[in-house]
Amino acid sequence: MYALRRWWERYGIQTALVTAALSTALFVRQTQGGMLLETYQLITRPFQGNPAQQDRLATAQAQELQQRLIELESRNQRLEELLGFVSAKKTKGVTAPVIGRSADHWWQQVILGRGNQDGIQVGSIVLSPGGLVGRISNVTAHTSQVLLLSDPSSRVGVTISRSRFMGFLRGKAANRAVMEFFEKVPDVRRGDVVSTSSFSQLFPAGIPIGRIESVDLNKSPAPEAVIELTAPINYLEWATVYPNSANLGEPQLISPPVPTADETPAPKATP
Amino acid sequence: MNMALEDLFDRHPISRPLVNWGVTVISVLLCLLVLPMRLPGMELAGIGPNWLLIWVVAWSIKRTMFQGALAGLILGLLQDGMTSPSPTHALSLTLIGVLTARLQKQRYIEEDFISVALIVFGMAVLAETVTAIQFSLQGGRSLMEIWTYHQFVALSSAILSSLWAPVVYFPLNRWWERMGLIEQV
Numbered sequence: 001m002y003a004l005r006r007w008w009e010r011y012g013i014q015t016a017l018v019t020a021a022l023s024t025a026l027f028v029r030q031t032q033g034g035m036l037l038e039t040y041q042l043i044t045r046p047f048q049g050n051p052a053q054q055d056r057l058a059t060a061q062a063q064e065l066q067q068r069l070i071e072l073e074s075r076n077q078r079l080e081e082l083l084g085f086v087s088a089k090k091t092k093g094v095t096a097p098v099i100g101r102s103a104d105h106w107w108q109q110v111i112l113g114r115g116n117q118d119g120i121q122v123g124s125i126v127l128s129p130g131g132l133v134g135r136i137s138n139v140t141a142h143t144s145q146v147l148l149l150s151d152p153s154s155r156v157g158v159t160i161s162r163s164r165f166m167g168f169l170r171g172k173a174a175n176r177a178v179m180e181f182f183e184k185v186p187d188v189r190r191g192d193v194v195s196t197s198s199f200s201q202l203f204p205a206g207i208p209i210g211r212i213e214s215v216d217l218n219k220s221p222a223p224e225a226v227i228e229l230t231a232p233i234n235y236l237e238w239a240t241v242y243p244n245s246a247n248l249g250e251p252q253l254i255s256p257p258v259p260t261a262d263e264t265p266a267p268k269a270t271p
Numbered sequence: 272m273n274m275a276l277e278d279l280f281d282r283h284p285i286s287r288p289l290v291n292w293g294v295t296v297i298s299v300l301l302c303l304l305v306l307p308m309r310l311p312g313m314e315l316a317g318i319g320p321n322w323l324l325i326w327v328v329a330w331s332i333k334r335t336m337f338q339g340a341l342a343g344l345i346l347g348l349l350q351d352g353m354t355s356p357s358p359t360h361a362l363s364l365t366l367i368g369v370l371t372a373r374l375q376k377q378r379y380i381e382e383d384f385i386s387v388a389l390i391v392f393g394m395a396v397l398a399e400t401v402t403a404i405q406f407s408l409q410g411g412r413s414l415m416e417i418w419t420y421h422q423f424v425a426l427s428s429a430i431l432s433s434l435w436a437p438v439v440y441f442p443l444n445r446w447w448e449r450m451g452l453i454e455q456v
Binding site: 030106111174 | 288304307309318321345346348349352354399406
């Protein structure tokens with residue numbers, strides 16, 4: 001008993017401190033650093049950029065192209081309405097500043113300055129001008145972690161926009177990714193555009209991802225292509241988060257077309 | 272500052288370990304919060320210095336192997352919380368704590384920034400190698416990809432960590448030396 005008391009007098013405080021430190025570390029690990037990320041968000045708040053300012057920096061050419069795209073989209077929508085497609089509802093996204101990168105080099109992650117207070121959930125998809133960036137892997141009240149497309153552990157079902165050949169994509173550091181094809185001899189060329197396929201469970205179909213940079217048809221077991229991601233993943237400053245719903249990419253066919261003479265929609269003014 | 276601290280310690284002996292541990296904990300917290308930042312000059316091809324590794328080396332350099340291992344374990348768990356729990360960082364950082372304490376630096380090498388930077392360089396390469404081995408055992412990625420990436424990561428991380436090592440090592444070492452002196456008196 002005496003020995004125990006002497007031991008406690010000598011090492012008591014140290015043991016208590018070490019136990020406290022260990023349990024804190026375990027707590028942080030179990031909660032995936034939630035409190036740390038919140039603190040980080042608080043500290044970096046004065047340095048976070050304002051997305052609205054970034055918007056104004058878009059060049060005139062990009063604006064012109066965007067206007068043409070809107071024009072084409074609305075025309076496309078009119079045609080789809082005539083054919084009996086139900087027009088896709090535009091889901092509103094949350095614009096979030098990028099406040100940090102991955103805390104280790106082996107993971108390709110990004111920390112956003114918005115969390116579940118703004119409606120972001122695990123599995124929401126993240127877009128930026130240029131295309132798909134990744135998906136939300138972890139959320140706290142005011143921050144969220146994004147697993148980038150370029151992370152080797154992220155897998156996405158993709159398709160070649162021109163020839164509709166399918167495959168899946170896995171990340172390869174920086175802004176490159178590797179696409180593995182399902183077919184032995186796919187019709188694919190350098191410069192082809194790649195977008196998410198309808199096989200993808202995690203992402204809606206039809207979101208642009210990147211361009212084919214090089215093709216290796218002799219690769220076994222399946223032909224491979226290196227893809228350059230169009231989203232500027234390396235110098236991302238802000239991103240838009242959308243809830244994962246199928247109607248983000250392509251409109252869906254809900255009912256077969258029943259064109260009747262008196263139900264043709266009145267032509268609307270195109271913007 | 273000096274006088275005020277000693278005055279405080281004289282009046283309330285309990286405050287000495289509290290202040291000592293407080294400073295240590297705050298330094299860990301600062302290292303953790305700097306991890307996701309990429310400030311200009313702190314980045315080489317998208318890779319930043321491994322601050323927690325520098326901290327573990329600074330801590331274990333004049334301590335026992337057990338203390339080094341404990342610090343490595345705790346900081347490794349913290350870094351797991353910041354990224355992803357598998358594969359764990361606790362393994363590599365614990366190993367580094369043990370090895371650094373094992374080096375018995377004061378016996379062989381002169382105490383200066385260069386030697387600390389060298390130790391950090393070697394340990395950073397070792398830590399990335401341990402992580403790469405864990406990834407290889409885990410499967411899911413091709414071995415060639417892992418080890419090509421390992422070369423790139425190990426080199427950049429080692430260079431940057433060793434360059435930034437004095438920023439963490441110098442103030443912490445000064446502080447612990449002072450606390451040690453005060454405690455001996």
